[in-house]
Amino acid sequence: MNFVATSVRSAVMKPLKGETQPITTSSDVVLARQKVRQWAAEMKFSLVDQTKLVTAASELARNTLDHGKGGGMTIEQLEDGGRQGLRLIFEDRGPGIPDIQAALRDGFTTGNGMGLGLGGSRRLVNEFEIISKPGEGTRITVIRWK
Amino acid sequence: MSKLPELIRKHEQDLRASWLEQMSTATRRGDLMKDSEVKQQIHDFLEGMVEGLRAGAATDLDAPSWEKPKELMRTISASRALQGFSTSETASFILSLKQPLFNVIRKEMSGNPDEMFKEIWNATLLVDKFALFTTEAFMAAREQLIKRQQQELLELSTPVVKLWEGILALPIIGTLDSARTQVVMESLLQTVVQTNSKFAIIDITGVPTVDTLVAQHLLKTITAARLMGAECIISGIRPQIAQTIVHLGIDLAQVTTKAKLADAFAVCLQRSGRAVVKVGAQAKPAEVAPAANGKAE
Amino acid sequence: MERIPILRMGNFLLVTIQVDMHDRLALQLQDDLTQKISETGATGVLIDISTLEIVDSFIGRMLANIAAMARVLDAETVVVGMQPAVAITLVELGMSLAGVRTALNVESGMELLYELRGNFRPERGNEAIEG
Numbered sequence: 001m002n003f004v005a006t007s008v009r010s011a012v013m014k015p016l017k018g019e020t021q022p023i024t025t026s027s028d029v030v031l032a033r034q035k036v037r038q039w040a041a042e043m044k045f046s047l048v049d050q051t052k053l054v055t056a057a058s059e060l061a062r063n064t065l066d067h068g069k070g071g072g073m074t075i076e077q078l079e080d081g082g083r084q085g086l087r088l089i090f091e092d093r094g095p096g097i098p099d100i101q102a103a104l105r106d107g108f109t110t111g112n113g114m115g116l117g118l119g120g121s122r123r124l125v126n127e128f129e130i131i132s133k134p135g136e137g138t139r140i141t142v143i144r145w146k
Numbered sequence: 147m148s149k150l151p152e153l154i155r156k157h158e159q160d161l162r163a164s165w166l167e168q169m170s171t172a173t174r175r176g177d178l179m180k181d182s183e184v185k186q187q188i189h190d191f192l193e194g195m196v197e198g199l200r201a202g203a204a205t206d207l208d209a210p211s212w213e214k215p216k217e218l219m220r221t222i223s224a225s226r227a228l229q230g231f232s233t234s235e236t237a238s239f240i241l242s243l244k245q246p247l248f249n250v251i252r253k254e255m256s257g258n259p260d261e262m263f264k265e266i267w268n269a270t271l272l273v274d275k276f277a278l279f280t281t282e283a284f285m286a287a288r289e290q291l292i293k294r295q296q297q298e299l300l301e302l303s304t305p306v307v308k309l310w311e312g313i314l315a316l317p318i319i320g321t322l323d324s325a326r327t328q329v330v331m332e333s334l335l336q337t338v339v340q341t342n343s344k345f346a347i348i349d350i351t352g353v354p355t356v357d358t359l360v361a362q363h364l365l366k367t368i369t370a371a372r373l374m375g376a377e378c379i380i381s382g383i384r385p386q387i388a389q390t391i392v393h394l395g396i397d398l399a400q401v402t403t404k405a406k407l408a409d410a411f412a413v414c415l416q417r418s419g420r421a422v423v424k425v426g427a428q429a430k431p432a433e434v435a436p437a438a439n440g441k442a443e
Numbered sequence: 444m445e446r447i448p449i450l451r452m453g454n455f456l457l458v459t460i461q462v463d464m465h466d467r468l469a470l471q472l473q474d475d476l477t478q479k480i481s482e483t484g485a486t487g488v489l490i491d492i493s494t495l496e497i498v499d500s501f502i503g504r505m506l507a508n509i510a511a512m513a514r515v516l517d518a519e520t521v522v523v524g525m526q527p528a529v530a531i532t533l534v535e536l537g538m539s540l541a542g543v544r545t546a547l548n549v550e551s552g553m554e555l556l557y558e559l560r561g562n563f564r565p566e567r568g569n570e571a572i573e574g
Contacts, residue, residue: 026465033463033497048332051497051528052535058499059536062466082286120500120536335527342547369539370530375523375546 068092493524
């Protein structure tokens with residue numbers, strides 16, 4: 001599903017255009033990766049930056065599926081002043097994350113398998129925001145600038 | 147509706163001549179730009195100005211009818227930035243249009259002071275907006291240029307050298323910050339792949355200080371190389387650096403380190419099963435492999 | 444369901460990962476490899492990831508698991524051909540794959556396996572084992 005954003009999220013960053021991808025199966029995680037790759041390649045990100053962003057997307061998409069019990073990803077192209085960026089938003093209505101600080105810490109955890117995903121992804125992007133309410137769901141927004 | 151477009155059309159020849167004259171020799175920079183080029187630009191800009199005014203968008207530069215002269219000014223600014231004009235020289239290009247315009251307006255409208263005032267105001271507003279636009283375009287072009295030069299400098303300052311078949315050396319001179327480390331790391335790893343090199347010597351003789359951040363950067367590079375199947379050795383560790391590393395508690399247990407690049411090279415030769423031998427009277431010059439004891443001579 | 448083919452070269456097993464794997468396929472590969480090592484008594488496993496453009500923590504863990512399980516079955520594992528961008532990203536992600544041996548390409552990977560597991564050479568020829 002494509003869309004053109006008409007609302008301005010923040011005073012400075014205006015999303016230009018974007019795409020959404022539901023994340024309900026493990027094939028969706030692959031699709032999410034591929035879509036992010038397409039957008040990043042089209043915007044001519046460097047190969048290393050592309051790889052970092054796509055890998056982060058893979059981690060977060062998997063979290064949305066495994067921990068969040070399914071949700072969706074939104075890709076938005078951004079323009080801020082002179083620079084261009086790609087914003088990814090991962091949302092789910094899952095159980096939420098009770099202790100965000102702990103989740104962001106590196107290290108394998110048994111059980112919910114969040115392992116390195118969250119903390120690691122944060123290092124792969126320029127901006128990282130996580131909003132989560134236990135019982136309501138989670139929204140993770142990341143941005144990579146060119 | 148402004149009478150400016152008609153005025154400009156009527157006195158076009160004069161305007162162009164006096165505009166050119168107004169740009170004093172100093173700001174026209176004859177050394178950087180030919181007369182014919184400037185004349186063409188003046189001609190094109192006035193054309194665009196007339197069109198824009200006729201389209202009725204008056205002094206609102208965001209209107210689409212002003213896109214052509216804006217594009218022209220963007221191109222002019224960009225080329226002037228590259229050629230080495232200063233900001234004021236570039237802005238003067240537009241600003242020197244004011245006097246000639248006012249003269250034309252006064253000539254035609256001196257009998258009607260109210261009209262004349264209105265048109266002069268329009269003219270000055272328009273020229274000022276264009277001057278600001280031009281200045282911003284100029285600065286943007288300059289910043290692009292600087293960014294590109296910085297990138298080139300980064301890439302040039304850390305060459306990856308092939309010491310021998312399968313052995314690379316990366317002499318680092320200067321401070322290692324985040325940006326530079328990225329470039330250095332990518333460059334080294336790319337070369338590892340391209341040359342199929344199993345060994346890379348990172349020489350830090352030229353790195354003035356090693357703090358936790360620099361050490362982290364180095365360790366990341368070494369780990370990445372290891373993941374690809376190549377081994378890194380750090381050489382050029384000065385005594386003070388060795389002390390700093392211990393004080394900071396940086397763990398280099400996994401990494402081979404050598405004080406001198408030559409020693410590091412010897413280790414690489416040995417680990418790749420090679421030795422350097424003296425060529426005797428009857429002996430063939432050859433790489434003897436595998437040598438039990440690799441001594442570089 | 445598609446599976447990733449496992450080739451046999453003498454006493455070693457060779458796997459080339461070329462597709463963008465979804466999680467189930469990765470887990471299937473883990474299972475298949477462990478099975479084959481056990482069946483054939485292979486002493487070495489070579490995993491070629493030179494065409495993989497993305498290795499996230501899941502795939503990274505898969506590689507580490509394969510190496511660990513192989514070792515329990517007395518086989519060495521070598522992962523070859525990791526791309527620079529992938530290596531840089533994995534390090535940033537925090538994965539160092541400490542227990543996994545690596546090599547630049549298939550050739551040096553094989554050399555390493557021979558070194559580690561003695562002088563077994565491919566004898567009866569190489570058969571492809573369809574998962």
